[in-house]
Amino acid sequence: MADLSVKIAGVEFPNPVIAASGTYGNGECFTDLYPLSRLGGVSCKGMTIEPKMGNIPPRIAETPSGILNSVGLQNIGVHGFIDYYLPTLKEEGNVIIANVAGATIDDYIAAAEALDNTDVDMIELNISCPNVKAGGATWGVTCEGAASVTKAVRAATSKPLIVKLTPNVTNITEIAKAVEAEGADSISLINTLLGMRIDIRTKRPILHNNVGGLSGPAVFPVAVRMVWQCYNAVKIPIIGMGGISTWEDAVEMMLAGATAIQMGTAIFTDPWSPIKVIEGLNDYMDKNGIKSLSEITGQVKPY
Amino acid sequence: MSYYCDRYPIIEKKSISKDTFSMTIYAPEPAKAAHAGQFATISAPGFTLRRPISICEFSRSKGTLRFVFEVRGKGTEAISLLNPGDNLDVLAPLGNGFTVPDTARRVILVGGGIGVPPLLALAKKLGDRSTAILGFRDYSRIILADEFEKYGANTAICTDDGSVGYHGLVTEPLSNTLKNVGADLVCACGPMPMLNAIAKVCAENDVPCKVSMEQRMGCGVGACVVCSCLTVRNGQEYYSRVCKDGPVFDAKEVKFNG
Ligand SMILES: Cc1cc2nc3c(=O)[nH]c(=O)nc-3n(C[C@H](O)[C@H](O)[C@H](O)COP(=O)(O)OP(=O)(O)OC[C@H]3O[C@@H](n4cnc5c(N)ncnc54)[C@H](O)[C@@H]3O)c2cc1C
Ligand SMILES: Cc1cc2nc3c(=O)[nH]c(=O)nc-3n(C[C@H](O)[C@H](O)[C@H](O)COP(=O)(O)O)c2cc1C
Ligand code: FES
Numbered sequence: 001m002a003d004l005s006v007k008i009a010g011v012e013f014p015n016p017v018i019a020a021s022g023t024y025g026n027g028e029c030f031t032d033l034y035p036l037s038r039l040g041g042v043s044c045k046g047m048t049i050e051p052k053m054g055n056i057p058p059r060i061a062e063t064p065s066g067i068l069n070s071v072g073l074q075n076i077g078v079h080g081f082i083d084y085y086l087p088t089l090k091e092e093g094n095v096i097i098a099n100v101a102g103a104t105i106d107d108y109i110a111a112a113e114a115l116d117n118t119d120v121d122m123i124e125l126n127i128s129c130p131n132v133k134a135g136g137a138t139w140g141v142t143c144e145g146a147a148s149v150t151k152a153v154r155a156a157t158s159k160p161l162i163v164k165l166t167p168n169v170t171n172i173t174e175i176a177k178a179v180e181a182e183g184a185d186s187i188s189l190i191n192t193l194l195g196m197r198i199d200i201r202t203k204r205p206i207l208h209n210n211v212g213g214l215s216g217p218a219v220f221p222v223a224v225r226m227v228w229q230c231y232n233a234v235k236i237p238i239i240g241m242g243g244i245s246t247w248e249d250a251v252e253m254m255l256a257g258a259t260a261i262q263m264g265t266a267i268f269t270d271p272w273s274p275i276k277v278i279e280g281l282n283d284y285m286d287k288n289g290i291k292s293l294s295e296i297t298g299q300v301k302p303y
Numbered sequence: 304m305s306y307y308c309d310r311y312p313i314i315e316k317k318s319i320s321k322d323t324f325s326m327t328i329y330a331p332e333p334a335k336a337a338h339a340g341q342f343a344t345i346s347a348p349g350f351t352l353r354r355p356i357s358i359c360e361f362s363r364s365k366g367t368l369r370f371v372f373e374v375r376g377k378g379t380e381a382i383s384l385l386n387p388g389d390n391l392d393v394l395a396p397l398g399n400g401f402t403v404p405d406t407a408r409r410v411i412l413v414g415g416g417i418g419v420p421p422l423l424a425l426a427k428k429l430g431d432r433s434t435a436i437l438g439f440r441d442y443s444r445i446i447l448a449d450e451f452e453k454y455g456a457n458t459a460i461c462t463d464d465g466s467v468g469y470h471g472l473v474t475e476p477l478s479n480t481l482k483n484v485g486a487d488l489v490c491a492c493g494p495m496p497m498l499n500a501i502a503k504v505c506a507e508n509d510v511p512c513k514v515s516m517e518q519r520m521g522c523g524v525g526a527c528v529v530c531s532c533l534t535v536r537n538g539q540e541y542y543s544r545v546c547k548d549g550p551v552f553d554a555k556e557v558k559f560n561g
Pocket of ligand 3: 519520521522523524525526527528529530544545546547
């Protein structure tokens with residue numbers, strides 16, 4: 001058994017594979033197959049200070065090698081999460097990451113404050129959700145917006161802070177630098193790319209929201225590129241995601257600069273995929289005599 | 304209640320009508336856990352999303368699960384190309400099936416088109432306590448009717464074009480049956496407008512009604528909240544998950560136009 005552990009902002013993960021926010025509920029849904037403790041961590045469903053009903057269905061469409069979703073942050077609210085899900089998560093899981101979203105800065109602050117004295121290990125600021133009308137990605141597409149939310153939340157909590165970036169920007173490194181400057185301990189990327197599909201028979205979009213976020217293997221090369229660019233722009237550790245479905249993808253993402261990775265859509269295709277990635281990484285390390293995954297982070301040899 | 308995810312051998316495949324296939328797999332663990340009205344998600348080779356397909360029948364003694372599905376698009380087509388000897392990647396059993404109280408002596412099963420399969424497992428369980436009213440577009444689309452009969456369900460067929468059986472919608476014979484003989488429970492599966500109409504007829508006749516809903520799915524196990532169905536409980540509207548809170552709902556709780 002290789003030592004798969006990684007460390008981000010002082011938080012130790014037994015392995016680098018984290019379930020991506022919005023694809024794994026609050027850790028309760030896959031325990032029929034394997035215990036939550038097999039994963040390095042789980043990023044919980046995006047939560048807002050007040051419960052949210054979410055968008056009108058259909059909320060999912062298939063695309064070549066991927067999917068579009070337009071859930072619109074349906075969730076039971078931060079307090080519902082703390083009362084209802086957190087105790088079990090703490091008992092059964094490893095690192096618990098609360099993914100937080102809001103329409104206004106005050107929403108973000110209220111959510112972060114509510115989580116501050118709980119068992120949550122880290123906060124992941126979602127300034128990149130493309131599926132809500134107010135807030136969400138509107139914060140993540142400008143340096144000023146991203147910086148101001150990061151600064152406000154940084155002041156509101158002592159929890160390690162991850163800021164999750166949207167790929168729907170011209171230059172992601174500027175946003176990465178802006179949130180680093182305001183005290184982010186880590187960045188995670190990428191959230192989904194805005195997309196659309198149309199049923200040619202009915203001339204209707206498949207998603208009732210008309211547009212939605214693209215994820216899955218289709219976005220993987222975009223994610224690798226953005227992680228690599230950010231790795232070269234900031235010093236804080238990066239959690240890489242977007243289309244990872246095999247251990248080879250995970251190694252590639254780490255070579256580009258990721259310290260840990262998240263998996264989402266791949267779990268829909270094969271619920272065992274995170275376990276297969278962990279096992280694959282273990283074999284890869286054993287075969288190549290790698291003592292720590294930090295030996296491969298950022299080790300791509302670019303031309 | 305627990306589910307499994309593995310690759311299970313296909314032991315039988317049959318074409319049972321135009322574009323409709325029956326596939327049986329050897330899957331002892333899911334078969335043991337299954338209930339009528341639950342479903343599986345089946346991996347379609349080459350596609351990102353698994354396809355939700357109802358469990359048509361299960362045999363705990365033989366360790367088998369049977370699916371009956373129509374080729375609608377590319378994913379179901381890819382599944383239909385698999386053959387005995389190949390493995391089917393199946394996540395099952397999922398969701399809440401039909402719960403029928405032991406006291407229910409007369410249960411009417413109403414199915415439309417490709418909504419018919421999940422009701423067969425119920426007919427198998429209920430035998431002559433069940434009456435089946437099955438609707439199809441025309442005679443070429445009729446599936447499984449003889450098997451409902453075999454399990455003891457008094458079976459009526461309706462076709463949209465009148466080519467076989469009753470000419471018209473399932474709601475007319477249903478309404479007549481409810482008025483003339485009554486029922487303790489109606490269980491329905493089929494297209495949304497049909498379910499809506501059935502729910503109305505049941506409400507008018509004050510007979511409890513369970514409906515099996517469809518929605519596009521991601522995870523199939525309650526994690527991603529994409530498979531929403533607008534429901535109302537205690538006067539409050541909210542989106543339930545078809546995969547986890549359903550697919551079978553009390554018709555009174557479903558907002559069909561939501
Ligand atoms: C709980 C449940 C039980 C079902 N049981 C059966 C069954 O026993 N037999 C049967 O023939 N069909 C059943 N269906 C419908 C079946 O899932 C769809 O026909 C199938 O997913 C279509 O896939 P496709 O690749 O052929 O079509 P495409 O149109 O190419 O599919 C594109 C995407 O849309 C999804 N999709 C399209 N239509 C539906 C639909 N009606 N419901 C849910 N997702 C859809 C697909 O899963 C896929 O993700 C059931 C659906 C649900 C939700
Ligand atoms: C159904 C669905 C819901 C999602 N919900 C959230 C969310 O609530 N918060 C968030 O930060 N990201 C959310 N995401 C984005 C994922 O966490 C991830 O960034 C993205 O899907 C790319 O990774 P993947 O290709 O491995 O899925 C969601 C993605 C999907 C598919
Ligand atoms: S399909 Fe994911 S919650 Fe139903």
